[in-house]
Amino acid sequence: MRNTTKPILFLSGLLLLTITSCKKFIDINRDPNNPTTPVLTLLLPSTQVSLAGNMNGVNEGATTVMQQLVSTIDRYQQTGASFNGSWNGFYTQTIPDIQTVIRQGTQQQQWGFVAVAKLEKAYLYSMLVDLWGDVPYTQASKGSEVPSPALENGAAIYDSIFNLIDGALADMDKGFAIAPTSSDVIYAGSADKWKRMANSLKLKLFNQIRLADPARAAAGIKALIANPATLITDNSQDFTFRFGSSISPNNRHPWYNNEYRSGKSYYQNQAFINRLFNADDMRLRYFIYRQNATVGIYNSANGNGYYGRPPADPTASPADQSTRATIGIYPAGGLYDNGNIKDIPATYQFFTNTGATGTQRVVANTDGTGAGMTPLITNAMVKFIRAEAALTLSTGENAKQLFLDAVTANLNSISTFAAANGGLAMTNISSFVNRLASQYDAAASDNARLNLIITQKYIAQFGNGIESYNDYRRTGYPQLDPLLSPLNVFPLRFYYTTTELATNTTLSGATGTALQVAQQTKPVFWDK
Numbered sequence: 001m002r003n004t005t006k007p008i009l010f011l012s013g014l015l016l017l018t019i020t021s022c023k024k025f026i027d028i029n030r031d032p033n034n035p036t037t038p039v040l041t042l043l044l045p046s047t048q049v050s051l052a053g054n055m056n057g058v059n060e061g062a063t064t065v066m067q068q069l070v071s072t073i074d075r076y077q078q079t080g081a082s083f084n085g086s087w088n089g090f091y092t093q094t095i096p097d098i099q100t101v102i103r104q105g106t107q108q109q110q111w112g113f114v115a116v117a118k119l120e121k122a123y124l125y126s127m128l129v130d131l132w133g134d135v136p137y138t139q140a141s142k143g144s145e146v147p148s149p150a151l152e153n154g155a156a157i158y159d160s161i162f163n164l165i166d167g168a169l170a171d172m173d174k175g176f177a178i179a180p181t182s183s184d185v186i187y188a189g190s191a192d193k194w195k196r197m198a199n200s201l202k203l204k205l206f207n208q209i210r211l212a213d214p215a216r217a218a219a220g221i222k223a224l225i226a227n228p229a230t231l232i233t234d235n236s237q238d239f240t241f242r243f244g245s246s247i248s249p250n251n252r253h254p255w256y257n258n259e260y261r262s263g264k265s266y267y268q269n270q271a272f273i274n275r276l277f278n279a280d281d282m283r284l285r286y287f288i289y290r291q292n293a294t295v296g297i298y299n300s301a302n303g304n305g306y307y308g309r310p311p312a313d314p315t316a317s318p319a320d321q322s323t324r325a326t327i328g329i330y331p332a333g334g335l336y337d338n339g340n341i342k343d344i345p346a347t348y349q350f351f352t353n354t355g356a357t358g359t360q361r362v363v364a365n366t367d368g369t370g371a372g373m374t375p376l377i378t379n380a381m382v383k384f385i386r387a388e389a390a391l392t393l394s395t396g397e398n399a400k401q402l403f404l405d406a407v408t409a410n411l412n413s414i415s416t417f418a419a420a421n422g423g424l425a426m427t428n429i430s431s432f433v434n435r436l437a438s439q440y441d442a443a444a445s446d447n448a449r450l451n452l453i454i455t456q457k458y459i460a461q462f463g464n465g466i467e468s469y470n471d472y473r474r475t476g477y478p479q480l481d482p483l484l485s486p487l488n489v490f491p492l493r494f495y496y497t498t499t500e501l502a503t504n505t506t507l508s509g510a511t512g513t514a515l516q517v518a519q520q521t522k523p524v525f526w527d528k
Helices: 007-020 023-027 040-065 084-108 111-132 154-173 191-208 214-225 254-259 270-278 379-393 399-420 429-442 446-460 465-475 498-503 509-519
Strands: 239-242 373-377
Touching (some): 040 084, 040 111, 040 239, 040 373, 040 465, 084 111, 111 154, 154 191, 191 239, 191 379, 373 379, 399 446, 429 446, 446 465, 498 509
Antiparallel strands (some): 239 373
């Protein structure tokens, strides 16, 4: 299975659309083809596009490790090339451009641009620490001045990130304005939504450190939930990146680009399919599309169409591009599976064949829209975090109610997205949530309740494997299936890139080699 994730393809397409829409470019430069001053209205959207695009490689890896996809590291076989695209893209594209927006926006007193760029930087660096542990930070993006930036301690970077978020909130108070609003691809210049994102990011990071520093985590979370109106509390406030539906230039979701063609990049993970199928979970029809109604595992002819791969299956791939199950309507903008499914137990209430009138087909790039999204920090996620904190840190909130509200928010989000992209809206949402309420009440311990919360969060976060990877390392949930043929132990960090080890003199030689080997087994600072 080859890794065909190439963020530059859709980055260039989306940037082309962004750049050509900004007509004020010619009004502020003598030579419009060679501006001497960075144009914030062009540079800010490029940072958002490159952040989402460069994130795809590491998101694919984390989603694979968390048994939702099967791609190049499903047997835990990392190499120095596994995440070259993401690492190099972040450090050569996204971070330098963010720094330029911060510097230039400060000079021009364009505090809306500065605040948004700082929040993007905070989100990005928190992700880098979560995935790699120690990373270049203070010295990064200084070019020839510091060609070999040193790695900095992840915990210290987290401290800087908290300060960065507070700085962004202070900048907003100086006067938040982004014009034109199209310069902000994510929130269209909404100060309220960016403030909610900022506080929700702090909430996420405080929860992330709850094992390393429980007192600080509890105090920080309690301060934030004292004024919940400052957090993301509605699906319309979700911090997400939304892709387009254009074929030329191509700005569609990367999972869609990799799957809705004749040569596919992934298998769907059979463990994830089975988890949803066995739980009578209606989200399976939205997450996975079956190209064939009767194919079974290993391309047999006696299945129900949910043909994926077990975790770490070492066997070769048969000629199955037109039969294997693929990405569905959510979150990538593919097809909703409304076909009849064999072998659904008669006792199932939610995952049923009621109203199933569709016919399976081999997908092509004319199916669906590709106008998918990457969920970064959502209303559902925030409520799951608050539920976890209430259960584990005694923050004073109702863990059960927050848990149920989180699942409801996720189901409504999927339903709305599907209905807007050619699929069917969900029914029986309240009944589904009531069943989970009964399971919560029946749980024998707080650990069992935490397992239920994190497992439902894991399903709800489909499309963002990084957050599930963080949760698993911190809590041990959800319980993953054993691997058929692993080549290494579960990775506690991602490998540094071959390029970084070869060119950064602070990491060269034996130091770099030892550092790389330790990445597989050394936890990040918050993983206790």
